[in-house]
Amino acid sequence: MKRGPSLLNTIFVGDRVADVARSLGCYPKAMVGGQVPMIETEYPFVCQLDCVLCIMGAKRKMLLNAYRKMDIDYVVLERTGGDPDPSGMAAELEAEGLAVRVLDFTRGLEHAIAEAGGIFGREKEAVKVAAEYGRQLEAAQANLPRPGKRVLVLLGISRPGAGAQERYLLAETPGGFVDTALLAPLGCENVAGPLLSPTEETVMGGIQLLREFKGLEEANPDAIALTGDPLVGLLALRDFAREHPGQAARIPALRDHAVYALPHCCDANPMSYPHSLALWGQALAG
Numbered sequence: 001m002k003r004g005p006s007l008l009n010t011i012f013v014g015d016r017v018a019d020v021a022r023s024l025g026c027y028p029k030a031m032v033g034g035q036v037p038m039i040e041t042e043y044p045f046v047c048q049l050d051c052v053l054c055i056m057g058a059k060r061k062m063l064l065n066a067y068r069k070m071d072i073d074y075v076v077l078e079r080t081g082g083d084p085d086p087s088g089m090a091a092e093l094e095a096e097g098l099a100v101r102v103l104d105f106t107r108g109l110e111h112a113i114a115e116a117g118g119i120f121g122r123e124k125e126a127v128k129v130a131a132e133y134g135r136q137l138e139a140a141q142a143n144l145p146r147p148g149k150r151v152l153v154l155l156g157i158s159r160p161g162a163g164a165q166e167r168y169l170l171a172e173t174p175g176g177f178v179d180t181a182l183l184a185p186l187g188c189e190n191v192a193g194p195l196l197s198p199t200e201e202t203v204m205g206g207i208q209l210l211r212e213f214k215g216l217e218e219a220n221p222d223a224i225a226l227t228g229d230p231l232v233g234l235l236a237l238r239d240f241a242r243e244h245p246g247q248a249a250r251i252p253a254l255r256d257h258a259v260y261a262l263p264h265c266c267d268a269n270p271m272s273y274p275h276s277l278a279l280w281g282q283a284l285a286g
Helices: 015-023 052-056 060-069 086-095 109-119 123-142 177-183 230-243 245-250 270-284
Strands: 006-013 026-033 047-051 074-079 100-104 150-158 167-172 207-209 223-228 259-261
Touching: 006 015, 006 060, 015 026, 015 074, 015 100, 015 109, 015 270, 026 052, 047 052, 047 060, 052 060, 052 086, 060 086, 074 086, 086 100, 100 109, 109 123, 123 270, 150 177, 150 230, 167 230, 177 270, 223 230, 223 270, 230 245, 230 259
Parallel strands: 006 026, 006 074, 026 047, 074 100, 150 223, 223 259
Antiparallel strands: 150 167, 167 207
16 A cells, blocks of 8 residues: 655755655655745645755754754755755764755756655655656657747745735746756747846846836747746736736737746756646647
């Protein structure tokens, strides 16, 4: 009989650790992330300590205190080979008396899945998950259309239970992960450039906060993809159409109703990539 989900007495440090572990039916008591927007909605019963950069910097004591107060058995650190790399804390945490395990993503996702199976005692499940991932990716790539459209990708972030003042609209900047993983394979172009500010910081691997919703007519997208909380983007588009009805009627994405709610995709949630690629392909081919 298939084993159900398990809540492990552990802390995950790194979004990828949580994503791969979840595919094996394993969840932590607490986690440290920062790259996946609104992560608390995906893990509602997991204590979110802070972001990786904070824990690796000034808030290291938060991790140490949580480990002791929650009587945690061990911490799982993500090895990325980049910056930041949570595995760089391993020696220091062990010196503080924490039991540490490292999940290595530098040798590919298949290796990481197998290694996670060993860490969590789910070796058989890991074999099946890796095989299924391969099948889904092959299927998505085999049926991939090439619509070649100009696409604007907007990410909506909202704070659960908060009001409208806690909604944020961001744009995927050209050259980021979405371009490489989704738009380029579909023969599409990211046209967010006119909406971006040269003085605004780019965060989370190629995403920029839009403090003003300007430049849509210059971007002139054929399609608009709304990720995260789609309501945030829909409200912005509604207000634009009300304030500039003539311009809205000339923008292909709005004129042709080519506005799609699609899953957010980033390198911090690799397990959902085949499904995301297939859905983006289906939407943009329309």
